[in-house]
Amino acid sequence: MKHLTGNETDLHYLQLLAQSFPTVADASTEIINLEAIMALPKGTEHFLADIHGESEAFRHILKNASGNIKRKVNELFGNDIRESEKKELCTLIYYPEEKLELIKAQEKDIEDWYRITIHQLVKVCRDVSSKYTRSKVRKSLPQDFAYIIEELLHESLSDNDKAAYVSVIVNTLISTGRADDFICAICNVIQRLAIDQLHILGDIYDRGPGAHIIMDTLRQYHSWDIQWGNHDVLWMGASAGNDACICNVLRLCLRYANLTTIEEYGINLVPLATFALDVYGDDPCLEFMPKLLPGNTMDDKTQQLTAKMHKAIAVLQFKTEAAIFQRHPEWQMLDRCMLSAVDYDKHLCTIDGKAYEMKSCNFPTVDPADPNKLTPEETDLIGKLHHSFRISEKLHKHIRTLLSHGCMYAISNSNLLFHAAIPLNDDGSLKEVEIYPGKRFAGKDLMHNIGMMIRDAFQSDSTQRDYAIDYFLYLWCGKESPLFCKSKMATFERYFLTDKETFKEEKGNYFKLRDSAEVCDRILDAFGVKGQARHIINGHVPVHAGSGENPIKAGGKLMVIDGGFSEAYHH
Numbered sequence: 001m002k003h004l005t006g007n008e009t010d011l012h013y014l015q016l017l018a019q020s021f022p023t024v025a026d027a028s029t030e031i032i033n034l035e036a037i038m039a040l041p042k043g044t045e046h047f048l049a050d051i052h053g054e055s056e057a058f059r060h061i062l063k064n065a066s067g068n069i070k071r072k073v074n075e076l077f078g079n080d081i082r083e084s085e086k087k088e089l090c091t092l093i094y095y096p097e098e099k100l101e102l103i104k105a106q107e108k109d110i111e112d113w114y115r116i117t118i119h120q121l122v123k124v125c126r127d128v129s130s131k132y133t134r135s136k137v138r139k140s141l142p143q144d145f146a147y148i149i150e151e152l153l154h155e156s157l158s159d160n161d162k163a164a165y166v167s168v169i170v171n172t173l174i175s176t177g178r179a180d181d182f183i184c185a186i187c188n189v190i191q192r193l194a195i196d197q198l199h200i201l202g203d204i205y206d207r208g209p210g211a212h213i214i215m216d217t218l219r220q221y222h223s224w225d226i227q228w229g230n231h232d233v234l235w236m237g238a239s240a241g242n243d244a245c246i247c248n249v250l251r252l253c254l255r256y257a258n259l260t261t262i263e264e265y266g267i268n269l270v271p272l273a274t275f276a277l278d279v280y281g282d283d284p285c286l287e288f289m290p291k292l293l294p295g296n297t298m299d300d301k302t303q304q305l306t307a308k309m310h311k312a313i314a315v316l317q318f319k320t321e322a323a324i325f326q327r328h329p330e331w332q333m334l335d336r337c338m339l340s341a342v343d344y345d346k347h348l349c350t351i352d353g354k355a356y357e358m359k360s361c362n363f364p365t366v367d368p369a370d371p372n373k374l375t376p377e378e379t380d381l382i383g384k385l386h387h388s389f390r391i392s393e394k395l396h397k398h399i400r401t402l403l404s405h406g407c408m409y410a411i412s413n414s415n416l417l418f419h420a421a422i423p424l425n426d427d428g429s430l431k432e433v434e435i436y437p438g439k440r441f442a443g444k445d446l447m448h449n450i451g452m453m454i455r456d457a458f459q460s461d462s463t464q465r466d467y468a469i470d471y472f473l474y475l476w477c478g479k480e481s482p483l484f485c486k487s488k489m490a491t492f493e494r495y496f497l498t499d500k501e502t503f504k505e506e507k508g509n510y511f512k513l514r515d516s517a518e519v520c521d522r523i524l525d526a527f528g529v530k531g532q533a534r535h536i537i538n539g540h541v542p543v544h545a546g547s548g549e550n551p552i553k554a555g556g557k558l559m560v561i562d563g564g565f566s567e568a569y570h571h
Helices: 006-020 024-039 055-077 083-094 096-106 110-128 134-140 143-153 160-175 179-194 211-219 230-240 243-255 260-264 270-280 300-327 376-390 393-405 443-456 465-477 491-496 509-513 517-526
Strands: 045-048 197-200 224-227 348-351 354-357 409-412 415-418 433-436 439-441 535-538 558-560
Touching: 045 055, 055 083, 055 110, 055 179, 055 211, 083 096, 083 110, 083 179, 096 110, 096 179, 110 143, 110 160, 110 179, 134 143, 134 179, 143 160, 143 179, 160 179, 197 409, 211 260, 211 393, 224 393, 224 409, 230 243, 230 376, 230 393, 230 465, 243 260, 243 300, 243 376, 243 465, 270 300, 270 376, 300 376, 300 465, 300 491, 348 491, 409 443, 433 443, 439 443, 443 465, 443 517, 517 535
Parallel strands: 045 197, 197 224, 415 535, 535 558
Antiparallel strands: 348 354, 409 415, 433 439
16 A cells, blocks of 8 residues: 655545535635534533433433423523423423323413413523534424424514514414424424433443333434443343353343343243243242332242242353353453352352352252253253344344444543443553453553454454453453453352352452542543543442442542432332
């Protein structure tokens, strides 16, 4: 390939620009347009993290823009209307169809209400659209009412020459029976313009019953991105065919009695239920009783079946994890082959040279001589589950959406966004992590290459595909994974051991050092984040505000978005 000189490079770019802007006038117009756009206030960025399948809470937050619409209404109307009226107006904007039904059932003079409300909604819409160019606003308008909304946004009742024009538009909407449709349309426009860009800092999946609903909502959303979280990557791994990830996904769904998403994806659990009843029919499986959250009722018989399925998939998880750990000794995770650490005669488990008493030791599918070996029945079961995940078109559609809108990190307006952590050494310097055998990366290069590896797992022609599929497990529970960053994942210990000391998962250096402004600056420098008001924003770890924890750390350089969506965190 020919190396271009400076002048040749300039000429090359000019030739490319000339294809879009053939004249000086065209180029000048575009420059004026771009300079003007840069002078506008920045659109509102909305940051969310750790949604964990709570679709109702998620959709409500989107509709009210985390209270931004309420603030706009308060600013616009102040003391001009009553508090109850402002509240009613906000509810209408959030849920126009539902609110209209209630209002029409109780309002005596609906036409008068229409007139007042439409003018109020236009005023709100005008305010939320003020940050944007007319072109951008126009693109946000619904086709049926685009012309009318645009006219109303740029005309005012205070202009005597246009007052009659505006009134006729409103009256005609009412007389033609289109007022309801118009109100719904302009409310949706307000919702859309209230948030310019939505950033999700990971974990759409897990615990809650509506991850698929959230993904369907996002597929229709105007502008969003995601920095993948550990639970998102776990589902990606399951979709790619990582058997250990499949088992982890199912175990968590059974643990929280949340099978809605699994059912929506068409995952067939009948083979698992049949297997569990056959193998654990006489086992009370007390440690595996599902954690029922408020509103999730389940009869005793269903709870017992769920517990047996839960135990069956947990044991299968430990076996499939061990197989991957043994394939990759370079990960240094052989100590997490937990079934190999059990003395099945004495009911003891040895960790770091110390023997611990077990709550129970009923493992009918485990051969003490070769504890990680699958029985023929388990092999058949994992094959059926694997097939079910691999052929789920809806799941794959959602995973493709995550891939097209996501990455491991993002930089936006001097903010560095990622889900959990950046691996650090004890002194706060960036730690090199081996992700491919013999290939080590730190900081930005680490996050970039992990992101590329994740994409490799879904490329049939990639030479790294098999390794990439295995690596999903390391991302989920590996000590130096930027999505985990703990000493271990104590799943086995929590189920089977009595000593709570074994449950301890020591946090990595990032969580120990992120209160340091110097460490945060080092990370920001490494990622090339510029600006005086630059920040790190991440989620993953809930902020215990009730215990006095501050989500703003390192003198304002780091912000933690609380994972407060999940009902499981509240109980």
